[in-house]
Amino acid sequence: MRQDKPSRTAYKVALNVVTLGAKPGMDRFFPPGTVQATEKLLVASGAAGARTVRWSRSQRMVSVYEAFDWMLPGQFEAFAHRKAFCERQVRDGIDTGATQILVLGAGYDTMGWRLAPEFSGVNFFEIDHPATAHLKAKGIDAMGRRDNLCLIAEDLGKEKLSDVLNTNESWVQGARTVIVAEGLVMYLHPEAVRDLFCQCAVIAGVGSRIAFTYILTGADGRPDAGRCTGLMLWLQKVAGEPWTWSIRSEELDLFLEASGWTIAPEQEGATRKHGVEFYAVATK
C-alpha cells in the first residue's frame, strides 16, 4: 500500500456504499444509518467532494456499478451484506458480554461512530494506516467525536498490534472483545496475516470473537476472483493495493487453530459468500 496516500480501496468501498444506498430495496440489508453516515464522513473528511457524493447517489451511477457486475458477479451488493454481517457480529458480541470492539483496517467505515453512543459502556477502537486514519479523524472531528471511540493511526504491517493497543490507556488487555477485519487481510502479506491473528488471540480475552472476510485461493494458486481473476489482480496491483493473501477452504480451520482461534461456522452469516469474498467468524 502507498505509505503517504489515503487508501484508494477504502475510498472505493465508501463510494460503493453510497451508490448502493441509492439502489431501491437495499435499505433492507444495510444497517440503519450506514449510507447517510458514510456520505457525511466522505465529505467531512475531505476524502470526497459533495459533488462526487451527489453523483455517486445517482441512478446513473447505480447502472454503471450494475454493468460492472459482469466482472465480479454480486460484488456491487456485497458491500451491504458485508456491513450487515460485521455489525451483526458486533451487536451479538456485545449482547454476550463484549466490552471492547476493535476494527482493523477500518477505512471510512462508520460502525464505530454510529454504535458508540448506543453502547456507552463499550469502548470502540479503530486502527488504520496513518494516511487514511488521519483523514478519517478529520471527518469524525467535524461530525462529532465520541468519548468511547478511539481512532488509532498505525501500519499493521509494521507495528505489533499488542504494542499499539497497550499504549492506549482505554484498552483493556484480555477483556472480551469483538475484532472486525472487514476487507483487510487480502491486502496484507502472509506472515503479517498469521502474525495479526496470533496477536489478536493474545490481546483478546476468553469469549472474544473475530469476524473477518477473505478470498479463497484458486486452483492456480492465485486469489480467486472468478472468471476475471487476471484482470482483477492486475487492477489491484496498478491501484497500488494488490491482493497478497488468500487461503484454501480446507486450510482455514488449521490456520485459525494455529493462531489461537476456533472457527465458528454456527455464527449467523459466518459461512456466506457475497461477490468474491467469504465471511467467517472465529472464537477464543
Ligand SMILES: C[S@@+](CC[C@H](N)C(=O)[O-])C[C@H]1O[C@@H](n2cnc3c(N)ncnc32)[C@H](O)[C@@H]1O
Ligand atoms: C478495502 S479497505 C476496507 C476498509 C473498511 N474495512 C471497509 O470495509 O469499509 C482496506 C483498509 O485496510 C487498510 N490497510 C491496509 N493495509 C494496512 C496496514 N498495513 N495497516 C493498517 N491498515 C491497513 C487500508 O488503509 C484500508 O482502509
